[in-house]
Amino acid sequence: MPSTGQxxxxxxxxxxxxxxxxxxxxxxxxxxxxxxxxxNEIKDEENYIYFIVxxxxxxxxxxxxxxxxxxxxxxxxxxxxxxxxxxIHWKNQGSKPLTLNDGLGLLILLLSLVYSVMIYFxxxxxxxxxxFGSSTKKYELLFSLLCSCxxxxxxxxxxxxxxxxLAYDTANDRRRxxxxxxxxxxxxxxxxxxxxxxRVNWSIIYKGILLQVIMALLTxxxxxxxxxxxxxxxxxxxxxxxxxxxxxxxxxxxxxxTQAIFAFQSMSVIFFVNFIIExxxxxxxxxxxxxxxxxxxxxxxxxxxxxxxxxxxxxFLGLNEALLVIxxxxxxxxxxxxxxxxxxxxxxxxxxxFAAYASFGVNPGYLVTASLMSAPAALSLSxxxxxxxxxxxxxxxTIKIDSSYxxxxxxxxxxxxxxxLSAVNIVQNIIASLIALISLVAFGNxxxxxxxxxxxxxxxxxxxxxxxxxxxxxxxxxxxPDQCELVGELIATKAILNEFVAYKKLGTFKKNNLLSRRxxxxxxxxxxxxxxxxxxxxxxxxxxxxCHQQLENASKLAFRAYIGGIVTCFITASxxxxxLPPGAENMDQMVSVFNATIMPNTTLI
Numbered sequence: 350m351p352s353t354g355q356x357x358x359x360x361x362x363x364x365x366x367x368x369x370x371x372x373x374x375x376x377x378x379x380x381x382x383x384x385x386x387x388x389n390e391i392k393d394e395e396n397y398i399y400f401i402v403x404x405x406x407x408x409x410x411x412x413x414x415x416x417x418x419x420x421x422x423x424x425x426x427x428x429x430x431x432x433x434x435x436x437i438h439w440k441n442q443g444s445k446p447l448t449l450n451d452g453l454g455l456l457i458l459l460l461s462l463v464y465s466v467m468i469y470f471x472x473x474x475x476x477x478x479x480x481f482g483s484s485t486k487k488y489e490l491l492f493s494l495l496c497s498c499x500x501x502x503x504x505x506x507x508x509x510x511x512x513x514x515l516a517y518d519t520a521n522d523r524r525r526x527x528x529x530x531x532x533x534x535x536x537x538x539x540x541x542x543x544x545x546x547x548r549v550n551w552s553i554i555y556k557g558i559l560l561q562v563i564m565a566l567l568t569x570x571x572x573x574x575x576x577x578x579x580x581x582x583x584x585x586x587x588x589x590x591x592x593x594x595x596x597x598x599x600x601x602x603x604x605x606x607t608q609a610i611f612a613f614q615s616m617s618v619i620f621f622v623n624f625i626i627e628x629x630x631x632x633x634x635x636x637x638x639x640x641x642x643x644x645x646x647x648x649x650x651x652x653x654x655x656x657x658x659x660x661x662x663x664x665f666l667g668l669n670e671a672l673l674v675i676x677x678x679x680x681x682x683x684x685x686x687x688x689x690x691x692x693x694x695x696x697x698x699x700x701x702x703f704a705a706y707a708s709f710g711v712n713p714g715y716l717v718t719a720s721l722m723s724a725p726a727a728l729s730l731s732x733x734x735x736x737x738x739x740x741x742x743x744x745x746x747t748i749k750i751d752s753s754y755x756x757x758x759x760x761x762x763x764x765x766x767x768x769x770l771s772a773v774n775i776v777q778n779i780i781a782s783l784i785a786l787i788s789l790v791a792f793g794n795x796x797x798x799x800x801x802x803x804x805x806x807x808x809x810x811x812x813x814x815x816x817x818x819x820x821x822x823x824x825x826x827x828x829x830p831d832q833c834e835l836v837g838e839l840i841a842t843k844a845i846l847n848e849f850v851a852y853k854k855l856g857t858f859k860k861n862n863l864l865s866r867r868x869x870x871x872x873x874x875x876x877x878x879x880x881x882x883x884x885x886x887x888x889x890x891x892x893x894x895x896c897h898q899q900l901e902n903a904s905k906l907a908f909r910a911y912i913g914g915i916v917t918c919f920i921t922a923s924x925x926x927x928x929l930p931p932g933a934e935n936m937d938q939m940v941s942v943f944n945a946t947i948m949p950n951t952t953l954i
Contacts, residue, residue, distance in 0.1 A: 432460060455580075507559055518930060525930070531825035531923035532558070535916055539733040548736040553651040557729025558920075560650065561722050565924045568718040578717040582703060585665045592621035612780060615667075619779075620772045622670045627768025630677060631761055636750040639678075644745035652728050655682060655743040656689035660697075660724040667699035668879050669779065672891045678748070679896040683739040687899060688906045688913075689731035694888060695880040695914030696727035698848065705849065709856035715870055719877035719921055726920045730913050735906070775894045782886035790845060790882050815841035826875060826919055827926025832868045839872055844915055847881040870929055875922035880914030 410416065439445070439453050447454035519525045536554070540546055567574035596617035597605040604613040629635045642661075643654025650657065655678045663671040671694055672679070682690065697720045698706075707713045741747065758764040794810040801809025819837035828836045835858060843851035855872060858864050864872065885907050892903040 428460070432456065504555070511562065515927070518928075522930065525827065525927055527825065528827040528923040528926035531822075531827065531926070532920055534825055535730075535920055535923070536733065539730060539916070543733055544735045545738055548738055549733055550651065550736060553732045554729045556650045557725040557732075560725040561729075561921070561924055564722050564725065565718070565928050568721060569925060569928050575714050575718060578721055579713070582665060582717055586703070589618050589622070589666075589670075592618045595621065616776045616779065618667070619669055619673070619776055620769050622666070623673050623768040623772040623775070624765045625768075626673050626676075627771075628761055628765045631755055631758060631764040633750055633754070635674065636677075640745060640748060640750070643743075643748065647745050650725065650728055652689065652732065653686060653741045653744045654748050656686045656693065656731075657728065659690045660693035660728055663694050663697045663699075664720050664724050665699065667702075668694045668884055669775070669887055669891055670699070672888070672895060676895045677754075678743055679892065679899055681742040682899065683737065683741055684902060684906070685732070685735045685737040685739065686741060686743065687902055688735040688910060689728060691888060691903060691906055691910035692731040692734075692913040692917070693724065693727040695884055695910055696723045696730075696878050696917040698877055698879055706852045709853045710859050711852050711856060711873055712870070715873040715925075716877060719874040719918075719925070722874075722921045722924065723878060723917050727913070727917045730917050730920070731910075734909055734913055771894075775891060778890035778894050779887045782890040783883050786882050786886040810845075812838075812841045812845045815844060822919060823875075826922040827871050828868050829865055832864055835863060836868060836872045836875070840875055840915075843876045843878075844881060847883055848876050848878065851876045867926075867929060871922050871926045874925040875918050877921070878914050878918045880911055880918070882911075885911050 435453055435456060439447075447457070515526065540549065543549060568578060569575075593605050593614060596613060600613045600617075604610050605617070606614075626635070639654050639658055643658055646657035646661070647653060655675050659671055659675050662674050666674070672690070675690070679687075679690075698716070703713055703716050706716055755764075758767065790811070794812075797809045797811060797814075798807075801807065816834070816838040819840045820833045823833040823836040823840065824830060839851050839855055839858075842854060852873075855864075855869070855876065859869055888910075889900070889903055889907060893900045
């Protein structure tokens, strides 16, 4: 008969220890947790939550893949929960029409774009690469042959279709075809003035003009295209306007909002934009965007990444802000690429100034389409005036992401603050250059006026001389013959002073009915760029601050870029004159770029 604890005291003690061991382990575990809780200053009633979180965190740290999946799943869950809540709220509010300009409609559009890009890069592209990655030479040869056939169609079919379209569209007004002569003349003289005529890549010239025509058809002849551009311009202007809040806090509402002093309002944008851009560079967002978007633009037109990106950004941001976006790569640009960057920046206007132009009575629909159409034309003209002769370091294949960029800063806030501080030098250089160059122009006008008075010509200025020279140009871009002198005066004003003064004068002409609807529309396109002496000064100041080693090259190329910026607008105006039929020039149904809605009856649902 086996002994029990009653017969054997030692055995009884051992059984008691066995029974106590789990309790002791639990007590020891609780003591450890309590010590951890006291160490981390967490209340006792949260010990179970703390224990669960700590355990889950330890398990996730042991398996980073699972941790990343959980984080992404949680993020997507939050986004989907939010959009579901927004839709429910929208239905409870009476299911109002969804506009693309704001609210739920814009949120759905943005999420659709984001998830489309994610699905492409995470699902479709890997499937495509896995399927075609091991293809035989037979399939590669077939693919090359297909591309060759498509290329021949690309160069022959669009001109034929466009010629047929023009023959039908201009049946009642053949005079519109004179704008073709304007485009041809500009390309011809551009070739004569080219730095290296024998090295011109005509493929880039053709693709740029073709892309400009496509954009013109989508925006001039299709109202939805204009509306989309107005929405984008509206949102970017709103983003930039947040800098005015900080500026008003420092300088006062009177200087920033009421009087809108250039040094206090426009220059304050640079501090805010450079702060944001430095953060985006820190997280390598812009670098990766350059690689992806630059590849698309390089294949579409044939220009390299940075010069293409700069022209795209210049459509919506200002001249100065566009250069900030590409500041890490300015030192790597070839002469031809630098020319394209400078010319592209001077060939468009920023969305942030559309409201000022519209306040003069200028149609905002023309402004938006003109700025977009000028971007591909600027790339084409820059490669005509200064063809590429060097090996580029900024193609989609050779552009590099500097992984050591983060090491310069202690954190993201440090990077952003450094960006804002570096903007101080940019702003002071711009202001100094503007004062000097504008004073120089005024001095030149003073001498001409003095010389003119002595021979009986009062008020002789550089603008008055150029106004006469631009009369033939006005005729070639499609202006009515009896109004060419007035438009020549506007172009000269913009080229010597700035587009603000020119658009103000255009508004006066419009009020006094001195121009026809058609001439007014074409003139608006011809004036829509930053190509004036003040902008050239700003541009050189930016280059000097961002990459001083390129200042000498930029100075040599500045005049060519200045002329190119003016001429680019002539190409844009010619295309607009070609595609604006009688009775269709009026875009007054388009509401302002800067109010809260787009066309009243534009809806998604």
